[in-house]
Amino acid sequence: MNHEHWMEIALEEAKKGDYPYGAVLVKDNQIFVKGYNTTVRDNDVSAHAEINVLRSFTMGMKNYSLDILRGYTLYTTCEPCPMCAAACVWSGVSEIVYGASIQELIDMDIKQIDISCETLVKQGFQNIKVTPGILGHKCLELFKN
Numbered sequence: 001m002n003h004e005h006w007m008e009i010a011l012e013e014a015k016k017g018d019y020p021y022g023a024v025l026v027k028d029n030q031i032f033v034k035g036y037n038t039t040v041r042d043n044d045v046s047a048h049a050e051i052n053v054l055r056s057f058t059m060g061m062k063n064y065s066l067d068i069l070r071g072y073t074l075y076t077t078c079e080p081c082p083m084c085a086a087a088c089v090w091s092g093v094s095e096i097v098y099g100a101s102i103q104e105l106i107d108m109d110i111k112q113i114d115i116s117c118e119t120l121v122k123q124g125f126q127n128i129k130v131t132p133g134i135l136g137h138k139c140l141e142l143f144k145n
């Protein structure tokens, strides 16, 4: 399975969101959790797709550690905001793969905090690979509907 395959699934999740953001957590060619933005229906400013995915997965685990997601890849339709990128650091996810960039969202007048995921991850204490630009145009298309 390639990055595009998993991003297509994240895109389907995004279509269910209060805002069109979707994410999936993958390890060993298997999906563990899918999720989308529920900020409006949950009245929760932190209910971004990535947070929802990380939270629902780790809450089901019996142990807590800063490496709880070692070996997992988080696919997300848009570049994680600083809150979500920080949650990735705190969970020790091994790779973040995203579609549209924060800059591309800003260029479309979508509210974002202008700190790149790569910048935040580099300031952290984990070794997280960041892969940008997977199906980015399709991720942006969802905001035009």
Ligand SMILES: [Zn+2]
Binding pocket: 048, 049, 050, 080, 081, 082, 083, 084, 085
């Ligand atoms: Zn976020």
